[in-house]
Amino acid sequence: MSKVxxxxxxxxxxxxxxFSKAAGRSETQLASEAIVAALADxxxxxxxxxxxxxxTIDPVEETELVRGLGIPExxxxxxxxxxxxxxxxxxxxxxxAVASGAAxxxxxxxxxxxxxxxxxxxxxxxxxxxxxxxxxxxxxxCAPFGVLTPASWMSLNATRYMYxxxxxxxxFGRAVVQFREYAANNPNAHFYGKPITLExxxxxxWIAEPxxxxxxxxxxxxxxxxxxxxxxxxxxxxxxxxLIAAVAGAGLxxxxxxxxxxxxxxxxxxxSVALARRLxxxxxxxxxxxxxxxxxxxxxxxFLMQLEGLGFCDFGEAKHFIADGHLGLKGSxxxxxxxxxxxxxxxxxxxxxxEAVRQLRGFSxxxxxxxTTALVCANRTGVILRRP
Amino acid sequence: MCPxxxxxxxDIVDLAGTGVVYSYSILHHPQNPAFDYPVVAVLVDLDExxxxxxxxxxxxxxxxxxxxxxRVRFVPTRDEMAVPVFTPLAVAQ
Numbered sequence: 001m002s003k004v005x006x007x008x009x010x011x012x013x014x015x016x017x018x019f020s021k022a023a024g025r026s027e028t029q030l031a032s033e034a035i036v037a038a039l040a041d042x043x044x045x046x047x048x049x050x051x052x053x054x055x056t057i058d059p060v061e062e063t064e065l066v067r068g069l070g071i072p073e074x075x076x077x078x079x080x081x082x083x084x085x086x087x088x089x090x091x092x093x094x095x096x097a098v099a100s101g102a103a104x105x106x107x108x109x110x111x112x113x114x115x116x117x118x119x120x121x122x123x124x125x126x127x128x129x130x131x132x133x134x135x136x137x138x139x140x141x142c143a144p145f146g147v148l149t150p151a152s153w154m155s156l157n158a159t160r161y162m163y164x165x166x167x168x169x170x171x172f173g174r175a176v177v178q179f180r181e182y183a184a185n186n187p188n189a190h191f192y193g194k195p196i197t198l199e200x201x202x203x204x205x206w207i208a209e210p211x212x213x214x215x216x217x218x219x220x221x222x223x224x225x226x227x228x229x230x231x232x233x234x235x236x237x238x239x240x241x242x243l244i245a246a247v248a249g250a251g252l253x254x255x256x257x258x259x260x261x262x263x264x265x266x267x268x269x270x271x272s273v274a275l276a277r278r279l280x281x282x283x284x285x286x287x288x289x290x291x292x293x294x295x296x297x298x299x300x301x302x303f304l305m306q307l308e309g310l311g312f313c314d315f316g317e318a319k320h321f322i323a324d325g326h327l328g329l330k331g332s333x334x335x336x337x338x339x340x341x342x343x344x345x346x347x348x349x350x351x352x353x354x355e356a357v358r359q360l361r362g363f364s365x366x367x368x369x370x371x372t373t374a375l376v377c378a379n380r381t382g383v384i385l386r387r388p
Numbered sequence: 389m390c391p392x393x394x395x396x397x398x399d400i401v402d403l404a405g406t407g408v409v410y411s412y413s414i415l416h417h418p419q420n421p422a423f424d425y426p427v428v429a430v431l432v433d434l435d436e437x438x439x440x441x442x443x444x445x446x447x448x449x450x451x452x453x454x455x456x457x458x459r460v461r462f463v464p465t466r467d468e469m470a471v472p473v474f475t476p477l478a479v480a481q
Contacts, residue, residue, distance in 0.1 A: 146415060147413075147427075158413070160411035207415075208415050212413075
């Protein structure tokens with residue numbers, strides 16, 4: 001494979017704060033704490049950092065962050081557009097910066113107070129302080145009709161998916177039960193020690209009927225996550241590097257945040273189809289090489305739709321794939337082993353990347369046996385990580 | 389700009405105001421004081437090929453289904469403004 005990005009960079013450190021419903025401190029402080037932890041994990045200092053990457057909707061302002069951390073010199077920075085569908089885009093930006101020589105050590109971060117601050121699940125959140133436009137202009141066509149929240153936007157697609165392929169709420173519920181089983185074993189998860197049954201799922205109240213019940217929703221979470229990315233060559237000096245074997249974005253800007261109501265067939269997540277082409281075909285990696293997967297589960301229906309779009313099963317077959325136990329530790333595709341965004345918490349999906357790194361290092365709370373290759377993807381952005 | 393031919397001229401044309409429900413969602417929570425719940429949100433494929441987000445009124449939420457023929461009705465909001473919502477075609481006629 002001749003792609004410059006194939007295996008030329010690595011994640012050398014991950015860090016995070018606790019995930020909670022009330023962090024009690026600013027996003028800037030949360031990001032700073034996560035970054036300090038990630039650098040310590042990498043065995044690097046702030047003096048090594050010359051790149052910063054985050055999201056257009058992240059509220060942390062770079063100047064404050066750089067001054068607070070005492071980073072002497074930044075040579076590269078960028079922000080990834082989109083909501084959670086862009087969550088792996090920071091890995092792409094960081095890896096591209098390092099592979100091109102624009103930066104040597106890039107920190108990717110996300111800090112959010114999605115519960116104690118502006119609640120993500122509610123209507124009325126404006127642009128972030130750092131970006132007034134965050135891919136939300138199509139919302140004006142939704143708001144007059146009470147379609148105000150991420151659950152309401154996505155449920156319109158999900159209902160069509162259910163109709164097209166004969167999918168029922170309990171089919172989503174089986175994925176949720178698996179995620180909650182993983183979360184129950186993860187001390188860092190919101191739902192630590194709280195597994196549910198399918199009956200519990202079916203008894204949870206409707207948010208957006210017939211697609212999304214309360215237990216189908218991710219957690220509004222306060223917290224921060226950071227990754228440290230450098231060259232594969234430099235990573236050889238670090239203690240526990242994980243190679244970035246493939247990284248891609250696909251079909252960006254074809255839709256805005258969770259408001260893709262206009263493409264011909266809403267029963268298919270076209271972003272996942274395009275991403276799979278770039279990630280698997282583009283880098284010459286087979287789906288069968290994936291030992292463990294983290295797939296963006298802001299709401300459970302889009303987990304099933306991505307399984308199909310990515311090509312792990314045929315369209316309409318995700319419900320059988322899940323019912324057959326493929327997501328479990330003994331299955332063919334153990335998935336969202338931290339509990340996912342539904343069970344652990346929602347840090348924009350970047351906490352899924354941290355869990356993939358943990359799996360490859362062998363320190364997950366729900367450890368897959370000796371994994372070498374991990375997939376992390378969020379609709380239109382994704383990364384494949386490998387143990388060196 | 390037109391993504392097909394890059395023309396910048398545009399015109400306003402009357403549509404028939406009829407279409408079918410492409411998808412729907414019955415919204416229960418969270419509730420915003422501006423709306424009566426449950427809100428029936430729909431995607432309507434208009435006969436001319438345009439899809440829009442709207443509401444379906446004049447129907448029990450449990451009766452909503454994909455493929456239902458619907459017709460537009462304009463509901464006043466404030467001042468001289470109105471929004472296009474839909475009713476089942478059978479009711480509209």
